[in-house]
Amino acid sequence: MRKLGLLTLAVVFMFGSLVFAAGELVIGIQGPETGNLAVYGQKTLAGAKLAVDEINAAGGVNGKTIKLINYDSRGDKAEAANATQRLINKDKACAIIGEPTSGATFVIGPIADRAKTVLISAGATAKGVTDNKPFVFRDTLLDSDGGPATVKFVMEKFGWKNFALITSVNNDYSVGLSAIFKKAVKDFGGNIVVEQTISDGDTDFSAQITAIKPSNPDAIIFSGYYPEGSLILLEARKQGLKAPIVGGDGLLAPDLWDVAKDAALGSIVYAGFSPEAKAPKVQEFVKKMESRGGADMFSAQGYDAVYLIANAMKDAKVTSCSDVKQRTAMRDALANIPMFDGVSGQMKFDKEGNAVKKPFIQAVDKKSDGKYYFKLLNE
Helix, strand or coil, X not given: CHHHHHHHHHHHHHHHHHHHHHCEEEEEEEECCCCCCXXXXXXXXXXXXXXXXXXXXXXXXXXXXXXXXXXXXXXXXXXXXHHHHHHHHHCCCCEEECCCCHHHHHHHHHHHHHCCCEEEECCCCCCCXXXXXXXXXXXXXXXXXXXXXXXXXXXXXXXXCEEEEEEECCCHHHHHHHHHHHHHHHHCCCEEXXXXXXXXXXXXXXXXXXXXXXXXXXXXXXXXXXHHHHHHHHHHHHCCCCCCEEECHHHCCCHHHHHHHHHHCCCEEEECCCCCCCCHHHHHHHHHHHHHCCCCHHHHHHHHHHHHHHHHHHHHCCCCCCCHHHHHHHHHHHHCCXXXXXXXXXXEECCCCEEECCCEEEEEEECCCCCEEEEECCC
């Protein structure tokens, strides 16, 4: 009996060891799942979940499954900081995906960097987000690449030369992007004929449009987010100003036309992804996302972020997220990828952790069935 008991104990111990050895590698993800910018966080999470499901179905990473733990920051910087601390200290995450907004990423980036935990933003585009933070990356298109390319494109394709510029002064992303747009317009021989300011959360833009209207610009450059952008469009049409909006991926949301309707038609945005891109990998992703809320830039970059982290885990042979040496090796592997072929395009990281990739320039259009969409203009 004693021998049988010892044998049973040994089997139980071995089985327990195998279960422990298999274990899980945690990837954290945070962003606004509720609130004014909820579409960004929801879409990023949906794409990340698809990638985790695929990787686990294929056997996981280094003999372990990936566990995705998500928190809703509600678009609040303080809550984003708290979520980052929880993912690092409580959940022992190997890496974190988020925030999709620049302002919150400026807050959480230093937290992750001090903890030597990889952070990949799938949306932050403002200048300086990753600077001097070796563990902070982003797989989104830089504003410094997208803004000038878009200005050059619309000036050459549509002959636009005179622009109004609206900046949201309490939005880091908007302030930085306005500076980029302003320089690009000047560099390509255009004119900023009038400037106006707003704040995130404003809902009445009658004064700004009244001030812009006499200049009759070819287009209104708005560097902020879609909640304000859609209302600016409605006010412009109300006052008889037909100029379209030009902006960055902060306008890239169906909410733009859900609110503005036909007033959104002709709006120009740039982004690091388009579901209309013809690459087979992109179209496969679009099909997979049909049952998960649809494909867009945020879901694509959330998806790519998971695969970037998983590939770095494999290269660094990560088996324990608690081991700072393994997390550092993972960071080094991520920084040194020669080229990553993602659904949001081919990319590699520069020395500051910024993704080097091409912009997809898109316009709001309407199909014969009445559905709005972002039409790809530069493929």
